[in-house]
Amino acid sequence: MTLRDANIAVLAGGVGAARFLRGLRLVVPPRMIAAIVNTGDDTELHGLSISPDLDTITYTLAGAIDPERGWGLAGETWQTMDALGRFGPVRPEHSEAGATWFNLGDRDMATHLYRTARLAEGARLTDVTAEISRAWQLETRLLPMTDQRFRTMITLADSGDDVSFQDYFVRLRHAVPVAAVRFEHGGAELTAEAASAIEHADAVVIAPSNPLVSIGPIRALGRVDELLAARRDSVVAVSPIVGGSALKGPADRMLAELGLEPSVVGVAELYRPVAAALVVDPADAELADRVEAAGVRCVIEPSIMSTPERSRALAARCIDAAL
Ligand code: FO1
Numbered sequence: 001m002t003l004r005d006a007n008i009a010v011l012a013g014g015v016g017a018a019r020f021l022r023g024l025r026l027v028v029p030p031r032m033i034a035a036i037v038n039t040g041d042d043t044e045l046h047g048l049s050i051s052p053d054l055d056t057i058t059y060t061l062a063g064a065i066d067p068e069r070g071w072g073l074a075g076e077t078w079q080t081m082d083a084l085g086r087f088g089p090v091r092p093e094h095s096e097a098g099a100t101w102f103n104l105g106d107r108d109m110a111t112h113l114y115r116t117a118r119l120a121e122g123a124r125l126t127d128v129t130a131e132i133s134r135a136w137q138l139e140t141r142l143l144p145m146t147d148q149r150f151r152t153m154i155t156l157a158d159s160g161d162d163v164s165f166q167d168y169f170v171r172l173r174h175a176v177p178v179a180a181v182r183f184e185h186g187g188a189e190l191t192a193e194a195a196s197a198i199e200h201a202d203a204v205v206i207a208p209s210n211p212l213v214s215i216g217p218i219r220a221l222g223r224v225d226e227l228l229a230a231r232r233d234s235v236v237a238v239s240p241i242v243g244g245s246a247l248k249g250p251a252d253r254m255l256a257e258l259g260l261e262p263s264v265v266g267v268a269e270l271y272r273p274v275a276a277a278l279v280v281d282p283a284d285a286e287l288a289d290r291v292e293a294a295g296v297r298c299v300i301e302p303s304i305m306s307t308p309e310r311s312r313a314l315a316a317r318c319i320d321a322a323l
Pocket residue numbers: 013014015041050051052053055056071072101102103104108166169170
């Protein structure tokens with residue numbers, strides 16, 4: 001087998017995974033990659049079905065992402081959001097109508113309109129996602145982890161209230177302490193497509209995404225840990241924690257708040273059952289012995305994907321470590 005005919009499966013969250021996949025597509029042919037994507041962040045607003053991680057990956061791989069924000073489309077306009085602002089003063093207290101705390105750009109809205117209409121016709125999210133990918137001319141396969149409803153819920157430490165992931169992440173700007181992460185899924189199952197991708201890939205990479213709220217939901221589906229553990233030697237994870245801090249988002253604080261070590265060692269402990277190797281940045285080289293003591297081979301490679309070349313080199317190292 002050469003890199004040109006290696007099938008790679010990637011467990012993916014949002015921005016970090018999208019940048020990793022962009023690099024991986026410079027290493028193996030895009031059509032040989034299947035990304036199994038978290039849908040625990042999905043939400044409904046304005047009656048629309050919104051799948052942020054799927055869209056972040058789609059727009060990134062299409063070269064259409066807003067590079068500063070890391071989500072949404074470059075050159076976006078916000079006229080619909082601005083126009084919704086008119087209704088703020090008249091909205092009853094407990095109504096979500098016309099919400100403007102979650103920003104949907106005018107062109108991004110088209111993706112949610114299409115997805116919502118197709119789901120209402122009875123299509124599976126897997127099929128709708130394939131259609132959206134084709135419309136953006138991606139050759140890489142994006143596979144939602146499940147076709148069933150799955151919602152990540154966050155228990156806030158101060159109030160004990162349970163809020164949806166987007167409430168925590170966007171409305172509360174992930175600036176509040178977390179007591180627990182809970183998954184509402186009523187027995188949702190990994191799709192057959194995602195299971196087959198994990199089973200038949202030559203290598204599996206766990207992208208540098210939040211291990212608790214991006215990769216955690218995927219692993220919470222029945223069979224995922226079992227499928228990964230059965231082929232653990234060819235599963236490599238990339239730490240999203242570099243020098244004790246999250247590359248993006250609240251992963252470092254969340255690990256600490258939930259009693260885990262906010263370092264590559266904490267990440268290694270979480271992934272030990274399913275991954276044989278963990279890729280860590282040179283900033284964490286002094287923790288390599290502790291990663292290995294946790295039962296995971298430590299591979300050192302620059303992990304901050306500041307340029308496409310850095311993403312490519314990181315992806316190449318992962319594949320090398322897994323094959
Ligand atoms: N993130 C924000 O911080 N603020 C937003 O208003 C926001 C809107 C949004 C709309 C569509 C979309 O696909 C993503 C959006 N995101 C926004 C990003 C998203 O909340 C997070 O990046 C992920 O859920 C975490 O992976």
